Amino acid sequence: MKNTTRRNFLRYGSAFATAAGFSRFGLMNAFAQGTSDYKALVCVFLFGGNDSHNMLVPQSQAAFNAYKSIRGSLALLDGSAKLLPISASDGTPYALNDGLTSIAPLWGQNKLAAVANVGMLVQPITRQQCVGGTATVPTNLFSHADQVIAMQAGNPNGSGGTGWAGRVSDAVQSMNGSSTFPPAVSMAGSALFCAGNVVQSASLIPGFDLTLNGMTAWPDSAAAAKTQALQEVLTFDTGLALVLSADKVRQDAITLNGLLKNLNAGAPLSTQFPQTDIGQQLQQVAQIIQLRASTGMSRQVFFCSLGGFDTHSGQSWGQWDLLRQVSDGMLALSQATTEMGIADRVTTFTESDFGRTLQPSGSGTDHGWAAIIWCWGER
Amino acid sequence: MNISPARACIGLNMLNLDGSQKLDAHGNPIPTYDQATVHQVALALTGWIYKNNAWEDFTGPLQPNDANHDMTQKTLLGCTLPANQTTVQDMNGYLDCLFNHPNVGPFISTRLIRSMVTSNPSAGYIRRVASIFNNNGSGARGDLRAVITAILTDPEARNDAAPPASGRLRDSIYNLVSFVRQLGGSITPDNGLPYLFAQMGQDPLTPPSVFSFYSPLYHDPKSKLFGPEFQIYTPTESVLRANFFWEFISNNPPTDVTLDFSSFVAVAGNIPQLIDAVDQALLYGRMPQPVRQSLANAIAAQQDNASRTQTALYLTALSGLYAVQY
Numbered sequence: 001m002k003n004t005t006r007r008n009f010l011r012y013g014s015a016f017a018t019a020a021g022f023s024r025f026g027l028m029n030a031f032a033q034g035t036s037d038y039k040a041l042v043c044v045f046l047f048g049g050n051d052s053h054n055m056l057v058p059q060s061q062a063a064f065n066a067y068k069s070i071r072g073s074l075a076l077l078d079g080s081a082k083l084l085p086i087s088a089s090d091g092t093p094y095a096l097n098d099g100l101t102s103i104a105p106l107w108g109q110n111k112l113a114a115v116a117n118v119g120m121l122v123q124p125i126t127r128q129q130c131v132g133g134t135a136t137v138p139t140n141l142f143s144h145a146d147q148v149i150a151m152q153a154g155n156p157n158g159s160g161g162t163g164w165a166g167r168v169s170d171a172v173q174s175m176n177g178s179s180t181f182p183p184a185v186s187m188a189g190s191a192l193f194c195a196g197n198v199v200q201s202a203s204l205i206p207g208f209d210l211t212l213n214g215m216t217a218w219p220d221s222a223a224a225a226k227t228q229a230l231q232e233v234l235t236f237d238t239g240l241a242l243v244l245s246a247d248k249v250r251q252d253a254i255t256l257n258g259l260l261k262n263l264n265a266g267a268p269l270s271t272q273f274p275q276t277d278i279g280q281q282l283q284q285v286a287q288i289i290q291l292r293a294s295t296g297m298s299r300q301v302f303f304c305s306l307g308g309f310d311t312h313s314g315q316s317w318g319q320w321d322l323l324r325q326v327s328d329g330m331l332a333l334s335q336a337t338t339e340m341g342i343a344d345r346v347t348t349f350t351e352s353d354f355g356r357t358l359q360p361s362g363s364g365t366d367h368g369w370a371a372i373i374w375c376w377g378e379r
Numbered sequence: 380m381n382i383s384p385a386r387a388c389i390g391l392n393m394l395n396l397d398g399s400q401k402l403d404a405h406g407n408p409i410p411t412y413d414q415a416t417v418h419q420v421a422l423a424l425t426g427w428i429y430k431n432n433a434w435e436d437f438t439g440p441l442q443p444n445d446a447n448h449d450m451t452q453k454t455l456l457g458c459t460l461p462a463n464q465t466t467v468q469d470m471n472g473y474l475d476c477l478f479n480h481p482n483v484g485p486f487i488s489t490r491l492i493r494s495m496v497t498s499n500p501s502a503g504y505i506r507r508v509a510s511i512f513n514n515n516g517s518g519a520r521g522d523l524r525a526v527i528t529a530i531l532t533d534p535e536a537r538n539d540a541a542p543p544a545s546g547r548l549r550d551s552i553y554n555l556v557s558f559v560r561q562l563g564g565s566i567t568p569d570n571g572l573p574y575l576f577a578q579m580g581q582d583p584l585t586p587p588s589v590f591s592f593y594s595p596l597y598h599d600p601k602s603k604l605f606g607p608e609f610q611i612y613t614p615t616e617s618v619l620r621a622n623f624f625w626e627f628i629s630n631n632p633p634t635d636v637t638l639d640f641s642s643f644v645a646v647a648g649n650i651p652q653l654i655d656a657v658d659q660a661l662l663y664g665r666m667p668q669p670v671r672q673s674l675a676n677a678i679a680a681q682q683d684n685a686s687r688t689q690t691a692l693y694l695t696a697l698s699g700l701y702a703v704q705y
Contacts, residue, residue, distance in 0.1 A: 143391060161603045189616070190611065203613035212622065212697075213625045214622070214625035222682060222686070225679070234698070234699070236673070241604055242548060244601070245548075248601055250618075250697060
C-alpha cells in the first residue's frame, strides 16, 4: 500500500512551478508577508481510547501506591514496559512508559508537556453528582462513535457538523490571503476535525499522486474534450445534495492535484521518518509545511491518526508498541521542524476518544472519560 | 465488562417508532440504559467458558459452566431474570429482553434503510418499516424478510423523481462490484482485489472498528446531511476509485475480472445509441440531457469505437450521478 509513497513525493518535489502557477497559488502573497509568520497545529488522534494512565505514571510514593493498588496486574512497570523517570516543574516525580523512549529527552528540554484530565464537560461536576445523576454529563459518554465526534467537534454533544480545527481555520482564513491550498488537511481520511463552516476538509494519503489515469487520449484534442466533459459533468447541478457532494469531492481532487503538481518543494528534507503508517503521515505533514512558500499558507492545521488503542485485552505489549510508533513519528516531526527552522511555529498534540478506567478488566481496561494528552513544540 | 454490544441493537437513547428521539420533560434525550444496567447484564452473562475450558480456544462456541454463573436475580432493560437460572437460561432471557426492547424496530430499520436505500430517510419511511418489524401483519416480530420487502417496496425507495436529500453514496466495494455486475461482467471468487479496496479504507472483512468501515453517525461535511459512506470518500479515495474504474474500463482490467464491452463498441459509431446503452446500464436511463450533451462532445472527439466506449463509460462512472445510488 505504501510502496509508491516516496516515489510520488519525489515527483512532487521535482516538479517546478511556472510564474503563472505561482501567482495562482498565492506565492506573491507569501513573498509580500514573508513566511516568518507561519504557524501550524498538528493533531495526532489515538483512535480507540488511549489508556493514558499507563503513559504517564505517578512516582511519588503515596500516588504510586494508590495507582498500583487500583491498577493491579496492569500496573507498570511490568514485563512489557519499563519506566523512564521525569519530574514535573515543581519537582514531583513521574515516569514515562518506555514506549515513549524516543521523545523522553524532549521533556527535559521543555519541549514536551503533559496536559492532565482533558475531556468533555457540560458543566463543572463532582463525583457525587456524576454517580447520583444530578448533573448533566456529555452525551453518550464511553461510546467510541460519539466521543470521537465530540472530541473532534470540540463540544460535549458532538453537534454542529464541524470540527474545532475547521472553525479555527475559518477564523484565521484572512491570514492565508489568496492561497487556495486547503488550510485543514487530514492525512488519515476524511476527518470532522478539519471541517469548518467555510473551510472544507481535505485529505491526502501520504505520497499519493492524485492524477486521474483515464484522462489521457490521442490526439491532444481528444484528451482536451474529455477534460472539458468531465468538468461539465462534475459541475452539473442535479439538485440532489449528496450527488453534488460526491461531485465536489472529485472536483477537489482535481484542484488539489493541480496545486501539488505545481509546487516547488526545494531540497528534500534530510530528516528520516519511520516507515510506520503514522510516521508516513507525519512525513507528509512536514513535506506540506516545507511547501509553505509555494502554497502561500500562513496558518495550517493537520490531522493524523493511529488506531488500535481500544485495549480491552492484551493491553500491555499492544499499547507499548503503539506508543513507540507515535513517539518515533513525533521525534521525526520535531527534528524536521528544527531542520526547517520553524520548530517554534509548529505545535503538535494528541487527542483520543476518551481515557480508560483505572481498574483493569482482564488484561485490558474499559472505556473511561478524561485523559492525559501530550503537547509538544518549542517556545 | 465491555459495554459496547447492547449499543449495536438498541442504540443509546429511547426512540419513537419513526426513529426520532424520545425526550424527557426538559427536552433531553432519555438514555436506553445506565451503568447499573451494564452491571446487571454482565452478571447475566457470567458462566461462559472457552471450548473444553481451554484458554482462548476459538475453534468452537463458548460453553456454559453454571459453576461460574451468578445465580442472583437480575433486572435489566425493564425485564427481570429470576434467581437460580442457569447460564443458558439467563443468556436466553437477556436476548429475549433485548429483542423485545421497543428501540429495536426503529433502530434496526433506520440502519437497514441507510444501508440499502437512502442516508436520510423520512420519519414516515422509518415508521412504516419499523411497524413491519414489530408486526409483519401476521403477528410475528422481527421477520426480516418482511422488513427488507417493506424497505425496498416503500414509495420513498421507488420514487423516480428523487427529492433533494435522497440517495446514499456507494462505498468503494459496492460501487466497483455493482459496476462489474451492471456491465454483465464477473470477478473470480479468489480474486486479488482486496488490497486495492484496502487502499480506499475498505479492506474486505477487516473493518477498523466495531462500527465497520465508517460511522453510522457521520455527516457529509458539505451538505451536513447524514452520509456515512462519505467518511471514507475524500479527494484521495475519489481518485483511487476513479483509477480502479479505469483499470476495469481500459484494455488492462485486473486478471481476476472479466468484462466484455463488445455490445457497447458495436453501437459506438452512433453517439446517441452509445450514450443510451451506457445510461441504461449504469444510470437506469435517468442521465440528464446536459450530461448527455457533455458526453456526446467528448465521445465525438475520440478516434475509434473502443476509445468512444471507454470515454462514455469512464465519464459516467466518475459522475456523482453514479457515485450516489438514488
